[in-house]
Amino acid sequence: MSDARAPGEDWVLRTNKLSKQFGDRCDLCRSVDPSVLERNFCPKCGTVYALRSVSFDLYRGEVLGIVGESGSGKSTILNCLYYDLEPTSGEVFVRDFEEGQTNIFSVSGQRRRHIRNHVLGKVYQNPVHGLRMRFSSLANIAEKLIAAGNRTVGDMEDRARNLLEHVNIPTFRMKEAPANFSGGMQQRVQIAKALSNNPPVLLLDEVTTGLDLSVQAKVLDLIKQIRRDFEISMLLVSHDLAVVRMLADRTIVMLNGTIVERGLTDQIMEDPQHAYTQELVYSLL
Amino acid sequence: MGYVAVKGGQNAIEASIARIAYERLKHGVVLYPEHIRAGLRGLVDQVMSEASLYSEAVAALAIKQAEGSPEEAVFVMRAFRSTLPRIHYSFTIDSESMRAERRISATFKDIPGGQILGASYDYTHRLIDRELAGETDESAEAWLRQWFAAGSSGADATDRIGRLPKVIDYLREEGLMKSIEPDDRDPRDITKEALSFPTVRSQRLQILTRGQTGAVTALGYASLRGYTPTLHPTVAELRVGRLPVVVPNPFGDESDEDDGYYIGEIKVTEVESVVPASKAKGYGESELEFDIGYGICFGQNETKAIAMSLLDQCLENPIPGSATHDPEFVLYHIDSVEATGFISHLKLPHYVTFQSELDSVRRSRGPMRQRSLSDQGLGDGGSY
Amino acid sequence: MNPLSNYAFLDESSKREIRRATLKAISIPGYQVPFASREMPIARGWGTGGLQLTLSLVGKGDRVKVIDQGADESVNAVNIKKLVSSTTGVEVTEFTASASLIQSRHRIPEEPLQADQILILQVPIPEPLRLYERSEAATRKLHSEKEYSGAYLILFEQIMRYGRVSTGADHPVMVNDRYVMAPSPIPRFDNPKMDSSDALILLGAGREKKIYAVPPHTRVVSLDFKDHPFEIESVEGRCCRLCGATGVYFDELQDNETGETFYQCNDTAHCLSLMNAEDGV
Numbered sequence: 012m013s014d015a016r017a018p019g020e021d022w023v024l025r026t027n028k029l030s031k032q033f034g035d036r037c038d039l040c041r042s043v044d045p046s047v048l049e050r051n052f053c054p055k056c057g058t059v060y061a062l063r064s065v066s067f068d069l070y071r072g073e074v075l076g077i078v079g080e081s082g083s084g085k086s087t088i089l090n091c092l093y094y095d096l097e098p099t100s101g102e103v104f105v106r107d108f109e110e111g112q113t114n115i116f117s118v119s120g121q122r123r124r125h126i127r128n129h130v131l132g133k134v135y136q137n138p139v140h141g142l143r144m145r146f147s148s149l150a151n152i153a154e155k156l157i158a159a160g161n162r163t164v165g166d167m168e169d170r171a172r173n174l175l176e177h178v179n180i181p182t183f184r185m186k187e188a189p190a191n192f193s194g195g196m197q198q199r200v201q202i203a204k205a206l207s208n209n210p211p212v213l214l215l216d217e218v219t220t221g222l223d224l225s226v227q228a229k230v231l232d233l234i235k236q237i238r239r240d241f242e243i244s245m246l247l248v249s250h251d252l253a254v255v256r257m258l259a260d261r262t263i264v265m266l267n268g269t270i271v272e273r274g275l276t277d278q279i280m281e282d283p284q285h286a287y288t289q290e291l292v293y294s295l296l
Numbered sequence: 297m298g299y300v301a302v303k304g305g306q307n308a309i310e311a312s313i314a315r316i317a318y319e320r321l322k323h324g325v326v327l328y329p330e331h332i333r334a335g336l337r338g339l340v341d342q343v344m345s346e347a348s349l350y351s352e353a354v355a356a357l358a359i360k361q362a363e364g365s366p367e368e369a370v371f372v373m374r375a376f377r378s379t380l381p382r383i384h385y386s387f388t389i390d391s392e393s394m395r396a397e398r399r400i401s402a403t404f405k406d407i408p409g410g411q412i413l414g415a416s417y418d419y420t421h422r423l424i425d426r427e428l429a430g431e432t433d434e435s436a437e438a439w440l441r442q443w444f445a446a447g448s449s450g451a452d453a454t455d456r457i458g459r460l461p462k463v464i465d466y467l468r469e470e471g472l473m474k475s476i477e478p479d480d481r482d483p484r485d486i487t488k489e490a491l492s493f494p495t496v497r498s499q500r501l502q503i504l505t506r507g508q509t510g511a512v513t514a515l516g517y518a519s520l521r522g523y524t525p526t527l528h529p530t531v532a533e534l535r536v537g538r539l540p541v542v543v544p545n546p547f548g549d550e551s552d553e554d555d556g557y558y559i560g561e562i563k564v565t566e567v568e569s570v571v572p573a574s575k576a577k578g579y580g581e582s583e584l585e586f587d588i589g590y591g592i593c594f595g596q597n598e599t600k601a602i603a604m605s606l607l608d609q610c611l612e613n614p615i616p617g618s619a620t621h622d623p624e625f626v627l628y629h630i631d632s633v634e635a636t637g638f639i640s641h642l643k644l645p646h647y648v649t650f651q652s653e654l655d656s657v658r659r660s661r662g663p664m665r666q667r668s669l670s671d672q673g674l675g676d677g678g679s680y
Numbered sequence: 681m682n683p684l685s686n687y688a689f690l691d692e693s694s695k696r697e698i699r700r701a702t703l704k705a706i707s708i709p710g711y712q713v714p715f716a717s718r719e720m721p722i723a724r725g726w727g728t729g730g731l732q733l734t735l736s737l738v739g740k741g742d743r744v745k746v747i748d749q750g751a752d753e754s755v756n757a758v759n760i761k762k763l764v765s766s767t768t769g770v771e772v773t774e775f776t777a778s779a780s781l782i783q784s785r786h787r788i789p790e791e792p793l794q795a796d797q798i799l800i801l802q803v804p805i806p807e808p809l810r811l812y813e814r815s816e817a818a819t820r821k822l823h824s825e826k827e828y829s830g831a832y833l834i835l836f837e838q839i840m841r842y843g844r845v846s847t848g849a850d851h852p853v854m855v856n857d858r859y860v861m862a863p864s865p866i867p868r869f870d871n872p873k874m875d876s877s878d879a880l881i882l883l884g885a886g887r888e889k890k891i892y893a894v895p896p897h898t899r900v901v902s903l904d905f906k907d908h909p910f911e912i913e914s915v916e917g918r919c920c921r922l923c924g925a926t927g928v929y930f931d932e933l934q935d936n937e938t939g940e941t942f943y944q945c946n947d948t949a950h951c952l953s954l955m956n957a958e959d960g961v
Contacts, residue, residue: 121826121827146837147837162904163907164905164907304753309759371719374719378691380691490714490715494817628816644756644785645749648866649749
């Protein structure tokens with residue numbers, strides 16, 4: 012399915028050598044030899060190398076899965092992309108921001124907000140981080156619309172109602188605060204909020220983790236449907252290969268802060284190359 | 297000459313001020329400031345500490361004027377403080393030079409120099425002493441004669457046994473204390489520069505030391521009860537004593553402390569608490585060391601000084617989501633004058649703002665549900 | 681004048697520092713300038729911010745007017761006037777037009793202010809985003825980045841809940857198209873008077889230690905939505921029982937005997953001058 016695209020041309024988001032460390036580093040781990048690290052941290056000073064020079068492209072309209080165990084760095088990628096964390100080094104370009112010519116980490120706080128509000132949408136694993144729990148669901152959606160400059164209540168309310176309907180929130184509950192909702196429902200409000208400004212890129216961080224199986228299925232269906240309806244590119248982070256298999260066109264496998272394997276999802280599922288990927292795939296069977 | 301403004305407000309204020317004088321004097325007994333200084337030591341110390349102005353004489357007068365209300369006395373002192381120009385900044389006082397009257401440690405039974413109980417309520421039985429009701433000047437004199445005859449004196453412990461080493465130095469020599477880089481930057485004077493966040497320690501210590509005793513105690517208590525996720529803190533040393541204050545000689549070498557002027561001493565309570573903290577050793581291993589919390593305040597005010605030391609340690613180690621570790625939460629809410637002022641402003645008329653709110657409330661209820669003021673039984677009179 | 685205290689209570693270096701902060705505030709309309717607020721002999725929250733501005737500015741030739749909730753004779757206004765005149769000896773006045781400094785709690789006088797006047801408003805909570813974000817460090821960042829979604833979100837949520845914007849007094853304004861500002865708890869009725877005012881408007885928050893300003897002829901716009909335009913309190917159908925004025929802000933009172941609701945000018949000086957004009961005095 013990807014052969015129709017010219018790789019390197021039609022990217023919407025390009026990540027170049029993204030690195031993130033937690034800790035002060037020491038003489039031992041400052042040496043470039045990565046073999047001194049134990050998993051992803053320095054055995055001497057404890058500095059964690061959450062991301063080590065990670066590069067990938069996200070193409071228009073595709074779902075790119077990022078899979079790996081906890082601590083592999085997959086969520087750190089999304090946190091950096093959405094400015095929740097400042098990367099230690101590396102660049103990210105987004106096609107819809109200054110023609111993809113400007114590294115999004117080189118710009119002012121004001122322009123970063125613009126990127127967060129117009130170019131990206133993010134759904135967090137924990138809805139507390141993505142929603143204002145005590146404001147109405149409608150206001151939650153409107154927050155991003157307001158930030159994008161909308162000043163017409165009627166328009167924003169219509170748009171918010173449409174989106175909430177799309178994610179199956181009953182009309183009579185739309186004025187309620189998400190604090191009163193179940194986990195699955197909160198997650199659906201969050202998805203609606205992330206979609207509010209029609210961002211070209213949606214970041215999904217473990218969106219089904221912690222939900223009941225039946226609720227999980229509903230949320231996954233919703234994501235499929237959104238992909239159909241909105242023609243949006245998605246970065247989908249999950250520790251669950253089953254989720255990635257169901258949704259992603261291509262998949263990146265991460266281990267200890269680096270990419271160990273990448274390719275078409277089907278290919279990876281059928282013929283995993285890296286030992287860690289093999290372990291993952293076989294455990295699924 | 298037409299209409300003139302009603303002078304009701306002016307008259308009401310004058311009557312109210314006269315009435316408060318009546319309340320103070322109605323028993324026909326005058327309270328002299330020297331009685332306050334002599335007999336209300338705890339209140340004088342508390343008021344000086346919260347007012348951040350060291351003067352027993354002014355404090356005694358403020359307490360008299362405030363009829364013993366600490367918040368009111370502190371308020372009067374603070375306003376007085378605003379009128380005083382800052383003429384000198386003293387040399388840094390080394391608290392090791394304290395002439396201690398009381399000095400205890402909860403960390404070791406035997407400390408160099410010994411535990412000195414001094415004057416403390418700690419081991420009194422808190423029973424109402426009915427005999428105090430009959431105390432006279434003569435009986436007081438007799439008690440004092442007996443005290444001196446028994447060989448006691450009012451001299452402080454330092455006079456008797458010399459300089460007392462710091463308990464914390466003992467731990468420091470063994471390398472058990474967290475090492476702290478000396479910070480010799482000039483303190484940021486919070487009364488001359490508005491607080492902004494993040495704060496530096498000199499700002500935090502100033503706000504804590506002049507915090508309302510009850511507020512500092514309450515937040516210190518909250519930390520101890522579990523808002524601080526560390527092990528139990530221990531009071532390494534609590535001292536009560538006097539510190540000399542020396543100001544630079546404006547006509548000589550301003551940096552030469554020996555050339556400075558000694559302007560008197562201040563009585564303080566000083567507390568050093570130790571809190572176990574984890575320190576990474578490398579290769580995944582950690583060891584425990586002691587972190588320090590520092591508390592100091594004017595006068596003998598031990599609970600406040602201990603609570604301050606706990607909060608100092610909390611604020612040095614902010615924890616998101618924990619109130620006692622949140623500098624904005626702690627530092628913005630413990631000042632007596634600020635807290636009592638804003639709470640009490642609710643007594644001011646809010647006619648305009650309330651009318652505006654009324655308009656919004658009525659509109660949100662729609663025209664059908666509007667009721668007139670009289671239906672709601674509101675709007676009674678306009679008298680003060 | 682009390683010979684024991686400084687002219688205008690504060691020592692000179694304090695006054696200078698307050699004036700410096702004031703100049704900065706005027707240079708950046710709507711921006712909250714932190715200042716080392718002094719303790720005053722009246723309570724924090726009772727107008728110490730306004731009072732410090734007044735005392736730092738008042739000169740021998742000034743005429744000072746103080747109003748509280750519209751009234752010159754309100755106890756708090758009287759009390760502040762008393763302090764100003766006892767520490768400076770300057771003349772106090774009730775006539776809006778003849779005052780050079782007007783300190784006010786929660787009202788802008790009905791009579792349009794002149795270019796040679798300064799209006800000083802007392803402010804309890806200077807931060808318009810506080811309901812949305814409780815951390816001061818965070819709100820300062822939002823201001824610096826001109827990120828005001830929160831201010832609008834509060835209004836939007838009110839509309840969702842109550843069908844309309846339900847702010848009472850202190851309805852937020854955008855100043856000079858840059859800073860969102862709390863106009864202090866003046867009624868919405870007074871917000872439009874801030875726009876392109878001939879007089880300098882200073883706002884002082886003593887407890888929160890902030891000074892901010894609306895310089896003369898500055899654009900001040902009350903926040904609203906296109907389909908929910910800003911509305912002032914309705915004064916329609918009301919008229920003052922004393923002077924007969926309409927279209928002003930009213931106090932709502934009740935006749936003790938008949939139980940009937942009636943209205944009176946909230947701005948007592950304005951009411952008085954209307955009555956005198958009618959009388960031909």
